[in-house]
Amino acid sequence: MSSASFITHLNYVKRMSVLLSTTRLSVSNIKISTSESKNMKRFFRLYKVTQKSIVTDISLSGQISEFAIISTPWLPVKCYYALYYLESILVYLISGDNCGFKPGGHTNVREKIYSLVKSSEMVLSNNDLNNVYPLSVIKTTPRIPVGSNTRNNYWNDPRCTKSITVKLMDYKLFDAKQKKKWNLHTKKGKKEKQDFISNKSLMLIDFFYWYRVKANYRDLDYIDFESGLSESEVIEYMKQYFSSFNSYRKMLVAEIHKFNTRHHFLT
Numbered sequence: 001m002s003s004a005s006f007i008t009h010l011n012y013v014k015r016m017s018v019l020l021s022t023t024r025l026s027v028s029n030i031k032i033s034t035s036e037s038k039n040m041k042r043f044f045r046l047y048k049v050t051q052k053s054i055v056t057d058i059s060l061s062g063q064i065s066e067f068a069i070i071s072t073p074w075l076p077v078k079c080y081y082a083l084y085y086l087e088s089i090l091v092y093l094i095s096g097d098n099c100g101f102k103p104g105g106h107t108n109v110r111e112k113i114y115s116l117v118k119s120s121e122m123v124l125s126n127n128d129l130n131n132v133y134p135l136s137v138i139k140t141t142p143r144i145p146v147g148s149n150t151r152n153n154y155w156n157d158p159r160c161t162k163s164i165t166v167k168l169m170d171y172k173l174f175d176a177k178q179k180k181k182w183n184l185h186t187k188k189g190k191k192e193k194q195d196f197i198s199n200k201s202l203m204l205i206d207f208f209y210w211y212r213v214k215a216n217y218r219d220l221d222y223i224d225f226e227s228g229l230s231e232s233e234v235i236e237y238m239k240q241y242f243s244s245f246n247s248y249r250k251m252l253v254a255e256i257h258k259f260n261t262r263h264h265f266l267t
Helices: 004-021 037-063 065-095 105-118 159-180 187-199 204-218 231-263
Strands: 025-027 122-124
Touching: 004 159, 004 204, 004 231, 025 065, 025 231, 037 065, 037 231, 065 105, 065 204, 065 231, 105 122, 105 204, 159 187, 159 204, 204 231
Parallel strands: none
Antiparallel strands: 025 122
16 A cells, blocks of 8 residues: 555656646846856756766666665755756856855755746746745645545646645745744744745745755655555656656756857857
8 A cells, every 4th residue: 555645745746747748948138158157067067967877767777676766765866956957057047147056056046046937037838837936825725625635646636736836835934944943932933934934935846956855854754665665656756756857857958058059158
């Protein structure tokens, strides 16, 4: 019997795969500059090495099912970093902002992408993916009936998209609570949390960032091999996660290559 937690997360991964598979990315107002060419080249090399490692893991898991048990917990981490290297390059090309190349760039790149989407300098053709969701709005999302997200076909329900935003918000709030050490038993702590909710947002493509945080710093409780998950189920999760990642990766690479062809900043 598969765990309810595993089915829930598999539904979310499948939903992201569906949303991303038919989405196009377009960017405007590219600001070509050679001042960060060294970092762009370095990040693109890191991306290629990481991508090669991901493809190797997928291939070996297809040949040796037991290998999926070893490699799947690291997949969200590798996929996120591959995307982060690409996002950092593209953010710099669009805006001239080199935040991704600096320490602490992970959260700064996320915020910069929100800004670029809001200004329509970066556009995802799917409205759900192109939306910057205020946390205050997500908080008002009607809760689904208990157990809905553990149905095997919930990924095909439009409500699954909203469920993902709620899950990402939960991760973001938990992370902020840990870092800011809110004491929610006090008025001050409650106000700090409410101020955070009032001022912060997220996007669905943050999915890869927060699943990397979950894998890297918290737990992978939903891939619990002692709860009765079969190797075939883990492989399905891996393939769906890779599919979701690969769709977004291709969008980023296509836009970067479009401008590299003209200006050769990666050669």
